[in-house]
Amino acid sequence: MKHLISIEFKKALNKRFIIFSLALIFLPLIVILPIINGSYVFHRAIDVHAQLLSTSPIPLLFPLLLVPLYAGSYANEKKDNYLQYVRPRTIISKYVLAKGIVNAFLTFLVAFLMIFVPFLFIQYIDPMIGYIYYETEFFNPVSIGTFEVVAQNSVLLYGIVYSLWVGINGAIYMTIAYLLTICLKNKFVALSIPFLWWFIMNFVTAVLWIERFSPVFTVFPFSITAQPMWTIFIPFIVLILIIVTLIVYIKKTRKVWNE
Amino acid sequence: MSSMIKVKNRIISWKYLIAAIPIVLYALSNRQSMPFFEELHNVTANFWDYIFMSFSDVYLLLFYFFPLILFISTVYINRTFEYIELIRLGSYKKWIFTRLEQLFKIDIFFILMFLGSILLTSFNTSFSMEWSSVGIIDISGNEILYYLRHYFPKPFVALVLQIGLFLLTTITFQLMLCILYARFKKSSLLHLLNGLMYLYGSISFKVFPASMKLIVMPNYLSLFHGVASFDSIIMPFVIVLSVLLILIFIANNIDRDYRNSKNYLMKNLPVLGYGLLCLMGILFHISKHTNGGLSIWDGFIVTFMGTTNEIFTLISFAFYIVVFLGAVYFVQLRLQRYLSEMSYYTMIRYRSINKWFLSWFPGILKTITILLLTLLIGTISIAMLKGYSNTVPDNLFEIIYHFIVNGFLQLLFYVIFVIIISFATKDVFKSFITLLTLTVFMLPGFRLKNLMPIGLNSMGYVLEGYPVFLISIKLAVYIAAEIIVLLYLFNKKDYIV
Numbered sequence: 001m002k003h004l005i006s007i008e009f010k011k012a013l014n015k016r017f018i019i020f021s022l023a024l025i026f027l028p029l030i031v032i033l034p035i036i037n038g039s040y041v042f043h044r045a046i047d048v049h050a051q052l053l054s055t056s057p058i059p060l061l062f063p064l065l066l067v068p069l070y071a072g073s074y075a076n077e078k079k080d081n082y083l084q085y086v087r088p089r090t091i092i093s094k095y096v097l098a099k100g101i102v103n104a105f106l107t108f109l110v111a112f113l114m115i116f117v118p119f120l121f122i123q124y125i126d127p128m129i130g131y132i133y134y135e136t137e138f139f140n141p142v143s144i145g146t147f148e149v150v151a152q153n154s155v156l157l158y159g160i161v162y163s164l165w166v167g168i169n170g171a172i173y174m175t176i177a178y179l180l181t182i183c184l185k186n187k188f189v190a191l192s193i194p195f196l197w198w199f200i201m202n203f204v205t206a207v208l209w210i211e212r213f214s215p216v217f218t219v220f221p222f223s224i225t226a227q228p229m230w231t232i233f234i235p236f237i238v239l240i241l242i243i244v245t246l247i248v249y250i251k252k253t254r255k256v257w258n259e
Numbered sequence: 260m261s262s263m264i265k266v267k268n269r270i271i272s273w274k275y276l277i278a279a280i281p282i283v284l285y286a287l288s289n290r291q292s293m294p295f296f297e298e299l300h301n302v303t304a305n306f307w308d309y310i311f312m313s314f315s316d317v318y319l320l321l322f323y324f325f326p327l328i329l330f331i332s333t334v335y336i337n338r339t340f341e342y343i344e345l346i347r348l349g350s351y352k353k354w355i356f357t358r359l360e361q362l363f364k365i366d367i368f369f370i371l372m373f374l375g376s377i378l379l380t381s382f383n384t385s386f387s388m389e390w391s392s393v394g395i396i397d398i399s400g401n402e403i404l405y406y407l408r409h410y411f412p413k414p415f416v417a418l419v420l421q422i423g424l425f426l427l428t429t430i431t432f433q434l435m436l437c438i439l440y441a442r443f444k445k446s447s448l449l450h451l452l453n454g455l456m457y458l459y460g461s462i463s464f465k466v467f468p469a470s471m472k473l474i475v476m477p478n479y480l481s482l483f484h485g486v487a488s489f490d491s492i493i494m495p496f497v498i499v500l501s502v503l504l505i506l507i508f509i510a511n512n513i514d515r516d517y518r519n520s521k522n523y524l525m526k527n528l529p530v531l532g533y534g535l536l537c538l539m540g541i542l543f544h545i546s547k548h549t550n551g552g553l554s555i556w557d558g559f560i561v562t563f564m565g566t567t568n569e570i571f572t573l574i575s576f577a578f579y580i581v582v583f584l585g586a587v588y589f590v591q592l593r594l595q596r597y598l599s600e601m602s603y604y605t606m607i608r609y610r611s612i613n614k615w616f617l618s619w620f621p622g623i624l625k626t627i628t629i630l631l632l633t634l635l636i637g638t639i640s641i642a643m644l645k646g647y648s649n650t651v652p653d654n655l656f657e658i659i660y661h662f663i664v665n666g667f668l669q670l671l672f673y674v675i676f677v678i679i680i681s682f683a684t685k686d687v688f689k690s691f692i693t694l695l696t697l698t699v700f701m702l703p704g705f706r707l708k709n710l711m712p713i714g715l716n717s718m719g720y721v722l723e724g725y726p727v728f729l730i731s732i733k734l735a736v737y738i739a740a741e742i743i744v745l746l747y748l749f750n751k752k753d754y755i756v
Contacts, residue, residue: 035704055704057696057699057702060698060699060702061695061696064691064692064695064696067688067692068692072688186595187688188591188592188595188687188688188691189592189595191688192588192688192691195691195695196588199577199580199581200536200581202577203536203540203574203577203578203581204536204539206543206573206574206577207539207540207542207543207574223573
């Protein structure tokens with residue numbers, strides 16, 4: 001199993017993956033930060049961080065941005081008849097499990113860094129450079145949403161907890177995408193469903209006036225008034241249930257073994 | 260043998276008369292308490308008061324009479340089901356309706372029994388064709404007579420309608436039992452359902468707030484309860500009748516083979532979902548501005564507002580993406596199928612990739628036109644139904660032109676764009692990512708002076724007075740460029756799918 005996982009890591013960490021994840025981590029800082037710097041009034045570093053995220057297309061496209069990392073690997077290997085040659089060499093269910101673990105872990109890591117690196121830059125490095133313009137005269141901090149409670153205790157804790165939260169959500173969405181590529185023959189549909197869920201559920205919750213349970217606003221709670229902490233776990237639990245259902249379905253129909 | 264079958268199939272038994280005893284006792288206790296009431300409020304009761312006190316009583320109907328009929332019906336359905344009879348009748352549909360006919364006899368028998376027992380207990384009371392003065396008093400405990408007198412001019416009408424409502428509801432539930440039995444053939448299921456119904460009835464009676472009147476059981480059993488909750492005489496009847504019609508429709512189609520239609524449904528599930536989302540969005544926008552004094556065309560503009568440099572709300576942005584990129588998603592699904600099924604045989608059949616393309620592309624253009632017209636007509640009619648005013652604005656032509664022509668060009672741009680990316684990369688998913696990433700240019704601040712051909716058919720432009728013909732020209736130029744790229748792609752010599 002360890003061997004399988006290390007092979008998967010080697011396969012995953014290619015040039016394309018590294019360029020893409022570096023783009024995800026640093027592009028917001030390079031492109032969005034100059035746009036928002038000066039056009040909004042900032043009091044605290046975390047305000048800048050929140051504004052950076054809500055201005056960038058990340059909340060809009062979150063599950064879509066993470067798909068190119070590794071979620072489609074099973075579908076690609078099936079399409080290229082690679083799996084056929086894996087079968088005699090290892091136990092296929094372990095192989096698929098290793099792939100799922102690597103996919104979840106890498107997605108988690110990239111999503112975590114995507115939030116945490118800008119946070120580190122804005123909170124700790126920028127004060128030394130003094131690039132961002134802060135309003136100091138009228139101190140009137142605005143709430144940054146649901147996670148404000150954590151930020152009141154410790155800013156570093158906020159950075160870590162919030163990045164972890166986004167990372168876990170990213171890993172869960174991509175695990176769903178990965179499991180769907182096993183369940184469905186159509187790769188395009190399988191990989192687009194997490195995004196469709198993300199976007200359509202956001203739309204539906206907005207239309208039904210229950211925006212606080214929207215998938216977008218529970219992961220990126222910046223454009224919504226602060227909600228109690230438990231609300232963010234409702235869509236999360238739904239996602240966990242979806243994962244469990246998919247795993248049970250794959251096991252019951254023996255999808256991996258029969259194809 | 261024949262006598263045994265007769266016993267087995269006998270519908271009505273004299274044993275059922277025992278069921279009248281609790282009714283008689285209940286009605287007698289009602290009669291006992293009436294003199295106190297008369298004395299206390301200084302009124303005189305007549306025959307009708309005694310009748311309705313028991314006959315419209317929610318407790319008696321909900322906890323005793325209605326469940327009893329359902330229980331006896333269940334036992335009867337279960338006892339008399341035979342495959343021989345089913346063969347003779349020929350279909351489940353006929354079996355259901357034959358059974359229903361017999362159950363109807365049971366209902367009539369029971370209702371007559373009920374009426375008989377309360378007539379018996381109201382014996383020797385003063386009779387008149389008018390309401391007595393008891394119904395004037397509006398206190399808790401006297402709701403039955405108060406509301407019945409309030410809504411119905413004559414007690415006789417109320418009696419007929421009460422019988423009608425109860426009969427209708429009972430028949431509806433019996434039909435449901437028959438359908439379920441025909442489908443599953445398990446009496447335990449029916450008994451379980453009856454039990455749950457009993458529980459649900461009591462919960463809906465005692466716990467549910469008044470706003471949930473639609474699903475409160477007593478509203479359909481007791482006339483006064485239903486009429487008072489809906490504040491309308493017809494509503495309870497209409498609701499039960501519509502449920503009954505739906506069940507009759509189901510019963511009529513119960514013999515069909517559903518595997519095909521299930522496949523058909525599964526295939527069209529995305530289209531259904533898309534239609535539902537569009538409808539939800541339209542309803543949301545339209546009902547948000549009801550009573551705002553807007554005209555139907557204003558409502559239309561608000562619904563398909565989209566985004567411009569000045570106007571941006573998350574919900575209209577989301578709705579724009581759901582409607583227009585949702586439509587493009589179906590093109591992508593088709594492309595995925597074409598690309599995965601494409602082979603040299605396809606090329607041999609169509610002679611060239613250009614001809615192959617022309618074989619399906621016009622269909623997409625037609626679909627886009629139909630979609631836009633449906634959205635236009637649908638939104639306008641919903642706005643009209645919601646009471647928007649009918650005034651015609653000065654720029655009506657501009658509105659329709661912008662929505663239909665620019666909408667068509669914009670969707671055409673998306674579709675060709677998606678086709679180009681999918682063909683160039685041989686991966687439809689990449690076109691999905693690219694197109695959605697381009698929607699970033701719809702966010703405020705990223706518009707780049709409206710140069711990017713994304714979201715240019717937002718109705719916000721009409722509101723801002725932006726020249727709509729300029730948008731058409733821009734889009735046309737972009738589409739021309741796309742067509743050149745597409746032609747180049749299709750006619751490249753080394754192009755192999």
